[in-house]
Amino acid sequence: MPRARSAPVALNLHLGLVYAFLYGPVAVLMVLSFNRAGMPTAWTGFSLDWYVRLANSPAIISSTVNTLIVAVCSTLIATALGTLLALGVEKRRTSSALDALLFAPMIIPDIVLAIALLSFFTLLELTLGLYSIILSHVVFNIAFVCAVVRTRLKQFDYSIVEASSDLGASDFTTFRRITLPVIFPGVLAGALLAFTLSVDEFIIAYFTSGAGSSSTTLPMRIYSMIRFGVTPEINAMATIVMLFSFVLVFLSQRANRVPSVHQ
């Protein structure tokens, strides 16, 4: 890659403004979460009170646990199924109709997917709960995992699969020792992305959680708290969730980084 020349001042300024636009509100929120008074009007000193209060709230703790259960389970299922799907689809001749169907869950508006899933579960007369949120999250996460793994597979040299077979390995051994390790960065990136998406997903969880607070997830909890105004606890909560998501996305990108060619 040719070395980029130092960008002109105007371009840098533009970049700065875009970032300010994107992250300004978030930065305000993060700062306020450390404000002693908790009011958005004045800075009254640094404090971790709101975080402490958060940790002492049973409602927050239980919804955090719920969110983690949903995220972990849906990620594991979606990663396994999405990876296998990617392997299968990449082996066939590409058909644009098939591709469109695979991408659809990523671009269908969440509200549509939410209503569809709710109707479907009702039709099957299922009692809703955490597991129906998990199933719903698996639906869109499969699409994301599959897309990420497929990018990795585009540069996969299938002759190593044949070489493994030629050297005496069964199909399963080849998958375990050759294919999976080679595409693993893609699988990991897909899993991290799925996890992130699941953690902060609100609409679908809201529709498919059913009645009762036992299956309330964190975004749903925040939504119900916000009805009485944005409290400083919510700022603290949002800060934690955001940092967490940011770290996961960062790790996901790092994992799937295509090794650059050094001369």
Add this chain to the structure above:
Amino acid sequence: MMRQDSVIEVDGVTRRFGSLTAVDGVSLELGEGEFFALLGPSGCGKTTLLRLIAGFEIPDAGRILLDGNDITRLRPNRRPVNLMFQSYALFPHMTVRANIAYGLEMEKRPKDEIRSRVADILAMTELTALADRKPDKLSGGQRQRVALARALVKRPRVLLLDEPLGALDKKLREQMQLELKKLQHELGITFVVVTHDQDEALVMADRIALMKDGVIAQAGSPRELYENPASRFVAGFIGVTNFFEGRAADGGVIVDGHGLLQGTGATGIAAGERVALAVRPERIALSREAGLAGHNAVAGDIADLAYHGQDVNLLVRVDGVDRPVMVRLTAAEEEQGNFQPGQRVWCNWRPEHGRVLKD
């Protein structure tokens, strides 16, 4: 090398891909310890034939036998045959040592045996110092040796090599041709090499099968193919040949403007058929004044002269022959004759060095 018992027998094998017949009723026998080359232009079916023997393709018709046992439908991981891939297909996430040990681990060999056999093959292929590197830290020649070591460490009955030297530069390729041949001789394993490079096949192989359009045009020793080509295609593919177009006649070919040029090998050709007389450039002698006695002789003008060090190629424009006739002289012969472009000369060759060929 003498052929003893046959290791692999390919019996009337056909493989089609849609409407294309890649391999069309091919039969072959590969002998114990033989160095065999499958030669041909791209798309002639040589790689498909190799993949059929390796087990990556299943024939639509015919059988493949190994030591007399039918292995036609046996999966690749169950055949005592190994393939060295054209792309080398090294496992990118494993070190050189792990790549080589992989095949023995699949055989569930004891750890000690794996360690010592890997160490032996590393030493043999001069890779010991690179054993802990990953493939992306190796040069092309080193990768090629790893691929070879990985296949050889399993001591296969037959080693299949798909364009093994294709990715190397010319100098390294020539060196590796001799090393492969030496290695094969020491190990006594049957080698089957797929190549499109006729020089490579001539240098390395005990026997060559030249393929065209999914069938074997001719199989035999390099000398047989060079000296006694069965068809015009074979004569043109192996080495350089001059063709004199004409019509078949008793004892040779009648060429417009030159009368009967004598030649041999015209079996199954009817008089009057369109044929060509093939003459190798090194079989032609030049004379200045007139044709030599007891030779076929055609007259022409020297068009060009190319110096190659030990020998010199002259192009002679012969009346009534479209392409200039190539004549190869040793540097000494050329010096003695003092040939210059523009001179009128006679091209002479003995009747037994002309071959009547069709197709």
